[in-house]
Structure formats: C-alpha cells, structure tokens
Amino acid sequence: MANLYDGKMAAIFDAMYQTFIDYDEEYHFYNSLIQEKNCKTILEIGSGTGNLAKRFQENNQDYIGLDYSQSMIAIAKERNKNGTFIHGDMRDFELEKPVDCILITGRSTSYLITNEDINNTFESIHKNLNKDGVLIFDFIDANRFIPFTKENEIIIHEAEYDSIKYYRNSNWKTTSSENFMLEWTAQYYTLKNDEKEIIADDFSTVRIFTLNEIQLFLYLNDFEIIRTIDRKTYAYDTFVIVARQK
Template identity: 80%
Template structure:
C-alpha cells in the first residue's frame, strides 16, 4: 500500500475535501445504519483528518479512528482532543478489544490492490468484530467508473476553503491487469486571480470493484451482505455495503 497523504498532502487533502464531501450527510448515513443494527462501539478505518470523527465524538459515540497516514492522524488528534486515533494498516491490525461495528470510509477500499490485500483486510476486520458485528464500507463501481474515465480522462475539481482557491487536475488511465485497476495522477494548485501556482502532485494505483466480486470476497471471509445502497457521491458512483459477521 502506498504511503498515502503524508506531509503537506494531508493538509491539502483536508482543505479540498471540506468542500467536496458533505460530512454531515456522511455522518447521518453511517450513524443511522449503526443505530439500525444496535451498534454501541465503532472503529472507522480511513478516518483521515477526523472530519467524521468530530461528528461521532460530538454525539458521544464510543469511537476509534484508524488511518495509514501519520500526518492525517496528527491533524485528527489536533481537531479532536478527546478522540482515540491509531496509525495502522487495515490489512493487519489488532484492537485492545473487539467492537460492534467497523466502517471503511472515503472509498479507502480502492487502495487494496491485490486479492491478498482484500482477504487480509477482511480477516483482520473479522478478528476485531464482536460476534454478529457489522461491517460497513463503500466501493467505487467498476461497471460505471471505468467507462466514465475512458470518456473523461481528465477531471477537474475546484474548492474554496479558508480564503484559498484550490484546483486539482486529475488524470485517469486504465491498466490492463488481472484486476480492475487505474493509475491516477493529480496536480494540485492554488489560484490567485489569473495566476495558478502548483503546490503538490500525487500518483496512486487504485482498484475499483464490481459488486459481484466484492460479494464473493465477503462470503469467503465469513461475512454475509445484509444491505446494499447504490449511492452517488461527489465524483463517483459507489455502493455502500452492510455485512454481518457470521
């Protein structure tokens, strides 16, 4: 797994995604599902800079955040003084005690490149969930996203946050591998009038999924899907999957 969003990239990501994602709406989606399934404790994988954590903690949730990026964890801790945040790898982690529910948010599943990555992640999640525990996560739908990137190889995102205009130029290239993989290259700029200054660049190999293949991964790792939500997010067509530990 790549060393995601370290250094200044963590702060740039945080600033841009404040305007891309409605975190109040994200919180309501996940919290309603947790209430529906009577979950008292929650681990968020891909907790990032703590935007969802802030909302869970404000509502007195028994919450833990886990992220691969130490820079993002640092921002999350500063933003949420009372929160518990762990720097770790979703493919191999161990909590002090199991939880009722685990969320993988922000399409973080896309960084699970190999089948072994997915199986290791689901195995770790299984071990850290209570009996009958709930797993909730989102995936980018390969059947819709790959044709979209073929027709739109360059995607522009703009954001205004705390007096700064941000601009991101993303390029997507489909790879001919055994999985549904894409190479993502992005340049980040700030804009002041007619001037555009590059502040960072980024490269990642990401994976998108069909719903059927994810259903099979879950089945083979001891989970049963109990709900699937077809959801349009700020840039991608996704599925939110709710599964129960068998």
C-alpha cells in the first residue's frame, strides 16, 4: 500500500476536505446506520484527520480511529485531545477487544489494489468484530466512474478554508481493465494575486469496483449484505454497503 498522505499532504487534504465534505451530515449518515444496528463500540478505518472522530467524541460514543498515515493521526490527535487513534493497516490489524461496528470511510477501499488485499482486509475485520458485528463501507462504482473519467480528462476541484482558495487538478488513467486499476495523478495549488502557486503533486495507484465484485468478496469472507445504498458524494458515484458477520 502506498505511503498515503504523509507530511504536508495531510494538512492540504485536511484543509480541502473541510469544503468537500459536510462532516455533520457525514456523521449523521453513518451514525444513523450504526444506531439502526444497535452498535455500541465503533472502529473507523481511514479515520484520517479526525473529523468524524470529533463528532463521535462530542456525542460520547465508544470510538477508535485507525489510519495508515502517521501524519493524519497527528492532526487527528490534535483535533481530538481525548480520542483514541491507532496507526495500522486495514489488511492486518488486531484490536485489544472486538467491536460491534467497523466503518471504512472516505473510499479507502480504493487503496486495496489486489484481491489478496481485499480478502485480507475482510478477514481482519471479521476477526475484530463481535458476534453478528456490522461492517459499513463505501467504494467507487466502476460502471459509472470509468465513463466519467473518459469524458473528463482533467477533473478540477476547488475548496476554500481559512480564507485560502485551494485547487486540485486530477487525471485518471485506466491501467488495467481486468480489475479496474487506475493511476491517479493530482496537482494541488493556490491562487495568490491571480497567480498559480503549486503546493504539492500526488500520485496513487487505486482500484475501483463493481457491485457484483464486492458482493462476491463479502460472500467469500463470511459476510452477508443487509443493505446497499447508492450515494452521491462531492466527486464520485459510490455505493455504501452494510453487511453483517456470519
């Protein structure tokens, strides 16, 4: 797995996503699913800079965040002084105690680029859930996203935070039609006095999925899907899956 969002990229990500995502709405969305299933203990995989964590903590919920980026965790800990965050890899982790619900947020499934990655992740999650535990996660829908990238060579996103305007130019190139792998290159910049100032370049290899693929991976790893939600986000058409441990 790539060395995700380390150093200054973590701070840039945090600033831009304050505009991209309404974290109050995001919390309400996930928490409503959690409460429907009467889950008391929660692990968020891909907890990032702790924006959802802040909402869980403010509502006195039993929450743990796990992320692959030490830089992200540093920001999350600063934002949530009493929060619990673990540096770890979703493909192989072990909690001190299993939990009732595990979330994978922010389309972090895109960084599971091999079938082994996906199976190892679902196996680790299964082991860290209580009996009849619930898994909730989102993924980018390949059937809609690939045509979108073919029609839009450059995708521009704009955000404003602390009176600074940020821009991100993204390019997606399909590298494998066998398992829907893409190379994502992005250039981040600000505008000062109408002049572009480049602040970072980013590159990642990512994978997107069809709904049928995800259904099969879950079945093979002893999960049953209890709800599928077609959800629009700021940039991508996604599905959110709610599954129960068998």
